[in-house]
Amino acid sequence: MSDIDRPSKTSTSGSDGERARTRLSMVDVAAHAGVSLGTVSNVLNRPELVAERTQRRVRSSIAALGFVPNAPARQLRGGRSRTVGVVVREIGSPYFSEILPGVESKLAKEQFLLMVCSSDDSPDKEAYYLKTLEEHRVAGILISPAGDDIEHLIELRQRGVGVVLLDRLGVGSQLCSVAVNNVQGGDLAGDHLFSLGHRRIGFLNGPSTVRQCADRREGLHRAARRVGLDPDEAISEITLSVLNAQGGETGLAQLLDDERRPSAIFCINDMVAVGVLRDLEKRGIAAPGEMSVVGYDDVEFAALLSPALTSIRMPKQQLGQAAAELLVTDFRADDDHWHQEIVFQPELIVRASTAPPPAPG
Amino acid sequence: MSDIDRPSKTSTSGSDGERARTRLSMVDVAAHAGVSLGTVSNVLNRPELVAERTQRRVRSSIAALGFVPNAPARQLRGGRSRTVGVVVREIGSPYFSEILPGVESKLAKEQFLLMVCSSDDSPDKEAYYLKTLEEHRVAGILISPAGDDIEHLIELRQRGVGVVLLDRLGVGSQLCSVAVNNVQGGDLAGDHLFSLGHRRIGFLNGPSTVRQCADRREGLHRAARRVGLDPDEAISEITLSVLNAQGGETGLAQLLDDERRPSAIFCINDMVAVGVLRDLEKRGIAAPGEMSVVGYDDVEFAALLSPALTSIRMPKQQLGQAAAELLVTDFRADDDHWHQEIVFQPELIVRASTAPPPAPG
DNA sequence: AAGAGGAATTGAAACATTTCAATGCCCGCA
């Protein structure tokens, strides 16, 4: 037994300020097992090259010493990395929290670790995270971009980082992407409301620098024009800076102050709709009697609101999974790789929060 | 059905299989700028040691070449790491998605990258993730443990990894922890229902190997005993394997089949309660008229369910933030560091889903 | 004119791995 007395301070009974100074390395394992460094590495990475007997010896040394491999060193020499970055726009939103499980389950199977970043819709924070992820040499990045410009993502990919866009089409098929047709989503919502007879619609939108927001507006306008309305007349749009319940309440206040109050509101996501519903109730305005409300995303609890929320459903689980799969193929791809654009179609889910407008009077 | 415009496989015109083979290193930058390797490092890490003029030269070389530092190499040599692991029990649950923002915002400020892992309540998966995180030499780990045994976490900390328990007390103050008093939470729920006059309560609990579940049960039993009831008589507990809406529906079915149907149901979390409410409505059972329902966590939409859900509120934002702060001090701690246990008290939020039981008859 | 003091820069070691050419060893076969 060639035991090694490392310079590791053994902990004193009481206080525990002690930390192992220098971790064990494969050299220590090799010494303990009486083999060379290379053999230890082989046991770990290409066991088929090592004799049974030797393997057992090495493995038991690893266990005895409590050796833990050093992933950064491994990555430095080996080049490859088992981490991927996921950059979402708002980590706390139910939308992303319904997408993440699909991503996680797929990538966990492939033995990848997820670095989750929240850009909070700030291009600066996004840029910072992208830089940091690149420094960490992640194998790939799954991103729902904050700004409209994705040039920097294309460059990123050219530098060897796998990139898959979430919720956004890769222009000119330069990048893989998984998205839901947002124009169609806006159209569905608008079509539903106009068919019910509404002629003036409030639209609580996010900043139109965010592509999803711009697309949904386009769909909404398209629906308006189809029934012969002038979008600029029929739709009063309010740009929210925060896309949550709080934002919904703020937006509603503005719409109600409008000289020509709308009879229906289309909200950019379900959380905003939650704020609107909550505030309508507080103000004693009946929904959908006096005011119809449509949400977006159809998050899990939309069906359980009071009134149950009409919303645009996104196939979130599939979205996450498809994105993760694409990412894996993206950086597996050595040579023959086509950029894929997977587009899911959204679906209108009609519930109790929408009805025809009150009789004109 | 949401259709998928499947593999719209647009091929790339020019082969872009090209990837940078070998990344640039600081050596290249040094050569380009006509200085030594050490100087480049100094520019990056201790600029105060480098003359203005030289700094400018080096920085412009970095920009010109598009050099991106290699974090793994940096970590290998420097020892320190700017990553922390967050191991939650279910990444998709609204509970965690309301806690994560607090964690993220605090740690982003400290320039840490988050590796988010979902144990899915499986001790095996948890163990796998912990091993991987340790290999990656994360500075610390924030964890809501899946199993009851936390011995392995104490060992982890002794090996130099910062550990903070989320939602769980660190036994004998061996570990820092941030938690909510779950016994108290169970007590509050039980007390509320018994005070309303209920005498038989269904309890849709998670596996009692999960500490939170065991604690809440204890609180519930305590409340029962306080009003002179035998817990085993008054409470029919059902153990759910999945703690979401689906689980709630399954559990409800079992409770209704019971020969002695309860008049109220206490759910281990709000998602389970959502399932119960949804299914009660489907079955035409009035809530709270025929069946009262209490949730747990008071997630953001609980107030907007129909009926609005009575629930136990956890200070989630603070929980996340406090945990992140503790984690930072934990691995900053060189010597003088006391293990802290921060315990928040839950709060009963009474809404429309609870009422006295129907008149006996 | 010589030397001290200080700022800026350099060179080399160290970090923990992987990889691969080279070596050693044993066995069977001629």
Place this chain on the structure above:
DNA sequence: TGCGGGCATTGAAATGTTTCAATTCCTCTT
């Protein structure tokens, strides 16, 4: 007895940083 051929193992180079002692080059003092 000698030799070719596998299999198992080894040794050393390479990966991209940080750190720190050593060196160079100034300027200021005496």
